Each structure stands twice: as C-alpha cells, then as structure tokens.
Amino acid sequence: AQTVTQSQPEMSVQEAETVTLSCTYDTSESDYYLFWYKQPPSRQMILVIRQEAYKQQNATENRFSVNFQKAAKSFSLKISDSQLGDAAMYFCAFPGGEKLVFGKGTKLTVNP
Amino acid sequence: KAGVTQTPRYLIKTRGQQVTLSCSPISGHRSVSWYQQTPGQGLQFLFEYFSETQRNKGNFPGRFSGRQFSNSRSEMNVSTLELGDSALYLCASSFVRSGANVLTFGAGSRLTVL
Numbered sequence: 183a184q185t186v187t188q189s190q191p192e193m194s195v196q197e198a199e200t201v202t203l204s205c206t207y208d209t210s211e212s213d214y215y216l217f218w219y220k221q222p223p224s225r226q227m228i229l230v231i232r233q234e235a236y237k238q239q240n241a242t243e244n245r246f247s248v249n250f251q252k253a254a255k256s257f258s259l260k261i262s263d264s265q266l267g268d269a270a271m272y273f274c275a276f277p278g279g280e281k282l283v284f285g286k287g288t289k290l291t292v293n294p
Numbered sequence: 295k296a297g298v299t300q301t302p303r304y305l306i307k308t309r310g311q312q313v314t315l316s317c318s319p320i321s322g323h324r325s326v327s328w329y330q331q332t333p334g335q336g337l338q339f340l341f342e343y344f345s346e347t348q349r350n351k352g353n354f355p356g357r358f359s360g361r362q363f364s365n366s367r368s369e370m371n372v373s374t375l376e377l378g379d380s381a382l383y384l385c386a387s388s389f390v391r392s393g394a395n396v397l398t399f400g401a402g403s404r405l406t407v408l
Contacts, residue, residue: 215394226297227399228383234394280350281327282397284337286407 184209184278188285195264197259203259203288214277216257222270226270234256266292298400300385306406312373315403319366319387326368328360331382343368380407
C-alpha cells in the first residue's frame, strides 16, 4: 500500500525567507503524480503544485518549487520569499489507486 | 465557474443520531470523493463516486455510506453517530477518475458529535 510521510509536524519561517517542507513516500509504481496541497486556517484546501514522476525537471509555480528525488522517493516543497499568506497546513499527497493518500501535514507559521 | 459547494458548513449532533452531508461538484466534474479530516488521523479517504457508482471505498464501518445523483451531486450519510465521528468532512471533485487528476475541494462540513 502507498504511504506518505511528512516528518515535520510544524515549521516556522521568517517573512521573505525560504523554507523547505519534507515528504517521503512509498510505492512500487513507476509512473505517477505527486501533489502538494495547502489548507489555510478555516479555508479550503487548494493545490499548490503537481509533479509528474516521469519528468526529470522539478515542477515550479511562482514562489513554490519541488525537489523531486525519484530514487529516494522524496518530494519536498520549497517556498521562496515567504509571505504571511503562506501560513497554512501543507499536505503532500500521492495517488493510491483512485484515491489520494495524504501525509499527516506540516503546519507552517510565517513570522513577520 | 462555481467551486465545490458543501452543505451544511457546521452542524452539531448527539450520539446515536444520523447525519446527511451534501456536496455539489464543479459543473462538468463527474467524480466526487469524500475525506474525513481529524487532528489525530489526518485526512482519510471515505469513498469515491463516479457516474453514480461507488468506485472505491476506504476503511470505514458500514455506518458511513454515500450516493451520487445523475447530476453528479453527492451525499454522504453517517448513521448511529459516535463521538469519534466528530471531524471535518471534505468533498472533492474532479473531471475524470485518474491518479493524475487534480482534486478541487470544498470548504468542508464540520460535524460535532456530543
């Protein structure tokens, strides 16, 4: 069964600095997608970024980028120039069959 | 276009009661998935419906059930509520069933069981 592990329950970063959230997963599949979702306080979950496993190039969306290491089954999220609005729970997710398997999440605090 | 709409947003029930939650997906989306979110267990998959058929089910007791209508709207029902059912119930929709597909989530229905 696919598993997703986020080893950092909480992280904090100073505004304008960079922070990296970690995620590891386990799968026997060779072709798949990985996702990072963001859940702001009392607001709905939204997609931050998606990575296709067969692509060597790491995905980037504005200030958000991933460091995808397929052999190590690692999928970390880097947030550059952190903003107060980045404060949220961040979930790494991996498709397990036709459902998403989520990590436990990392609570990111952005300090002004 | 309108996002995923979940109703009610908040509700309080007592043990033994039952509850029905509703989810209206994005127009054109045919897949609706339900997740339970709790502080202790995180996000856990309940079930997925596609074209009115349950395609996948998580590891939850039979008290949890759902259905999907011809317009893709979905409902989930929890009978004989227990204290442990207190959670945020999230609905998500997507156009097709796929491991590559991005899910669009609703704001959730927060259930409190007393």
